[in-house]
Amino acid sequence: MSRPTARKAAPKGEYIETDSGNKVSRRSAITGTANITLGGRTVIMADVVLRGDLHSTRPVPSSSGKEVTPTSISIGRCTVISTGSVIKPPCRTSKGMPHYYPVKIGDNVFVGPNCAISAITIASHVHIGANVTIHPFAIIKENVKILPNSVIPANMVIAPGSVVGGQPARVVGEVGEGWGVSGGGAGGGLGVGGGGEEKWVEGGDLRELVRSIK
């Protein structure tokens, strides 16, 4: 059970909350906001860098003929991006021109502090430890746990339910059948108030964690 990332005793109003419940730190560095979508109840912590300005330069075919803003980063619901992490869309050079591809991150993904992420896809219920580097075009499937300090090499596909770690990362195990099942059993809202257990588990529903971040 890893602890939540170091939550600094923030002054009031550390987070800007949007209508859909996204919490974005005032101290995060986000560029190209038009190209970023957040699914709702997603937390972007302090010192997170989202490079939304690095979007695809290819013309997007649109039915209405209108100019469509290309998406460069899309993040699902109840996902937590911890302090100091960087999300940068992967880039491929073809014919001397760099082309950026959009990053897609699913629901209930926990990204630990100080990660550098250039993956093309991160599916839902993925737990990424601290100081993880994900090289361009990696694909991470559902229910994957990435151990802290791992380096995921470029183009690597991580099968659902794997535990990976190391530099370069390799599959070191499988998550148990109980991955992401919160401890209280069905509908397991655990203890409320002081002394209660952490109300979220790795790979599980992060709604409680999101709620507790203020």
Add this chain to the structure above:
Amino acid sequence: MAQPFPYTYYACDCFDSTTTTASKRASQVLAAAAEEDERDFDPRSPRSNYSLFPLEHLLYCEDCQQIRCPRCVIEETLNWYCPSCLFEVPSSVVKSDGNRCTRNCFNCPVCTAPMTTNSLDTSGDNGPPYILACPYCHWSTVEIGIEFEKSTGISSQLARVANGGKHIPTQKERDKERERKKELEERRREGRAVMSPSEESPTTDTEREEVAPSHDELFANLGAFYKSQMEAQTPSNPFSSHDINYSSPSAYSRIVNLYSSTTSKKNKRNKHTPFREAGSALEGLTIHDSAADAAAIERIKREGWGSTLSPSTKHAQINPNLRFDNELRPLATLLCTKRSKRCRSCRHILSKPETKVTSTRYKIKLLALNHIPRLSIRALPLNINPAQQQPLAPPARPESAFNYNGLKSGIPTHFLLHLSNPLFDPIRVTLATPSTTPGKVQSRITILCPQFDVGANTDVWDDALASTLSPINRTSLINDAGQIEAGKIWDRGRNWTSVVVEVVPGFLKPVAFPVLAEDGKGGGEAEGDDGGLDEDEDVLEIPVFVRIEFEADVVAEERGLGVSVGGGDAKKGEGGAREKREVAFWTVVGAGRIAPL
């Protein structure tokens, strides 16, 4: 997988039950079992390595009403798939081609990262030739002199080309070549009319390419040789006096012959030629060649150790006899499996994932999480100031600053043991722990409230609507001396209760502290075996015995509805039959690491 502190492992007692019954007589078993019950669980015993699991890895057999760990389940493979391309591989292909991906998935032989197919074409339109390259360590097949003409079907292309770009004959070509060589040899032998294997010298014809045969080639030769031997061994007359032994391959092929070949009767039954061993390279014999060794030594002299392979790299290669880095081959990705799990004793299915590779859902999944209370430990904030304690706000929890890796020896530290109940019945819990932790570093442990009740895991709204639980006045828990009073629970909620555990971390070095001398308990033994600390001896792991009692609905269980599923029924009390249940198990709680003084 090492987990960060604090953690909880659950002990599955499956290893105990098997070993005692296997080796001892019945009377002894009983005695041993009684002894076993008396003994505390030792998390440092080498055997407990195999019985401790995190709760989410454990399953629960509802028929046996027991925890099932990865060691006491039977696994059945549902399908094979490549973890890299996520394609399912049929079992027939696994049988014929082995457990490796036959598509384009390769791992770097040096660093194990997945390799990519790159074009060496500089004109910019990604034409041939192609290579496999590792994006992580930049090793590529250029280093072993292999290039491909197409960017797909890499593994079949790779199978046909040796390092350096030479063509590898296929199995068929190899067989034909072997036959040709054999015939040649035969003819030569006849020509000489005498068998003189000692003066056999390679003639000009066979010298066409007299390179040492490769590992694969030798293996194929050996396989073919034994096959021919076996055939020769098979008597042409199936109705011979021998007993037919169905397990031996020769007898089997004899029976098959019985139906298939009528012509074989014609060849004379030559009386049992003895089964001989391979006698030449054509038959798969490798003779140790000292010249090769000398060449290898010469090469190491010339190029240094850098050109040799590390043991792990060597081990990963398919050919075990490689020495140098120019002999490396890209490794086809190993396949993974999806498996269902059954209880070892009653054979009921405990978990069965959906067969589709990309699906992460389960058809059946009986988790221990839904049947066994979850135990967790965390440090209690040190500032036991009643005024501050009361409105303990969750976001600014002071304990997040607690250093679990630096427990201070000899200073009483309080931990909070939190137990949450997944069952739909209220449970009565009894906790027990040895007074000192096993191992060289002896820490004293006291559970301040070893017996308590935990509420049922009812609907979340019940808690909010019916506020039957009286809020615990925590000021009453702390007496005038600022100590936490024993015998009272710390806090509780709908389906959880937490109690305080007092731990006095032991001393890493048995120094003659006055404290220890007075203590009398911790000091004596530690000085006895002063052999220095082993690895992780400074980790404070507390064995906790948990026993829970509850009344459960009998009917709901017998109808096959799990407690988790039949919760609603259980509350209605269909049939009204209730039975008393008792579950007991050991857990090990990792509270932290004791800092050196």
